């Protein structure tokens with residue numbers, strides 16, 4: 271447990287650190303004196319966020335990589351660093367097609383990012399932090415991970431996987447001085463959501479989300495941003511036919 275993020279170590283690894291919530295994490299960590307390795311696919315946004323981090327007095331390293339293709343480059347870029355914090359943020363690859371009508375390879379892409387790459391990074395970095403006896407892991411989750419949904423069923427299932435895995439890690443790493451948190455987001459105004467053309471009325475601001483996440487990092491295993499815990503409780507409840515169908519009806523009304 272640490273009062274500021276700099277207590278975890280000099281460097282953070284942020285997947286999806288180029289924009290939205292990931293970039294907000296990078297800026298706020300930089301303001302606390304923590305440097306970042308930023309991972310994303312698009313070079314321009316990466317370079318821009320890296321410049322902002324440097325402007326705040328911290329260092330930045332960028333890795334232009336598609337996490338669905340493997341995590342080797344990302345791990346290699348952190349090997350020589352005093353890495354104290356992993357922020358697993360990239361993950362809004364929801365594809366958005368009904369399961370059987372969608373392309374299986376596209377569904378696999380959601381799993382490649384949110385399950386395979388996430389698991390690999392948690393295993394590698396979690397092991398490093400455990401051996402070091404100090405560190406933090408923050409996994410960015412979604413309310414979608416509490417309930418089956420139309421069109422994003424694989425994404426919702428992958429986010430549920432992340433949450434349960436994170437809870438287990440919290441138990442396992444707590445005795446070794448590593449804070450672990452699953453940070454559950456509701457609708458948040460990120461570039462990815464804006465590009466997707468979603469209606470974003472009332473969406474959270476990425477800076478507020480990152481601030482709340484860093485404040486709660488030592489209080490795992492799960493924190494719901496913006497007071498969504500009550501809804502998460504409802505979505506986890508029974509009977510499942512009422513909960514799943516009721517939530518689907520609510521979403522259809524919201525987006526019709």
Ligand SMILES: NC(=O)c1ccc[n+]([C@@H]2O[C@H](COP(=O)([O-])OP(=O)(O)OC[C@H]3O[C@@H](n4cnc5c(N)ncnc54)[C@H](OP(=O)(O)O)[C@@H]3O)[C@@H](O)[C@H]2O)c1
Pocket residue numbers: 285286287288289290291292309310311312313315335336337338358359360361362363383410411412413455456457458459460461462463
């Ligand atoms: N925004 C919301 O309303 C919302 C709601 C609930 C949960 N969340 C969660 O919040 C997190 C961030 O979401 P977001 O809305 O900012 O969208 P996102 O699509 O996860 O994008 C965030 C960052 O991830 C990078 N990224 C995406 N796919 C990648 C890949 N395959 N390999 C490497 N980097 C990749 C993006 O840069 P590039 O595109 O350049 O790669 C960007 O820097 C996700 O885990 C999502 O599940 C978001």
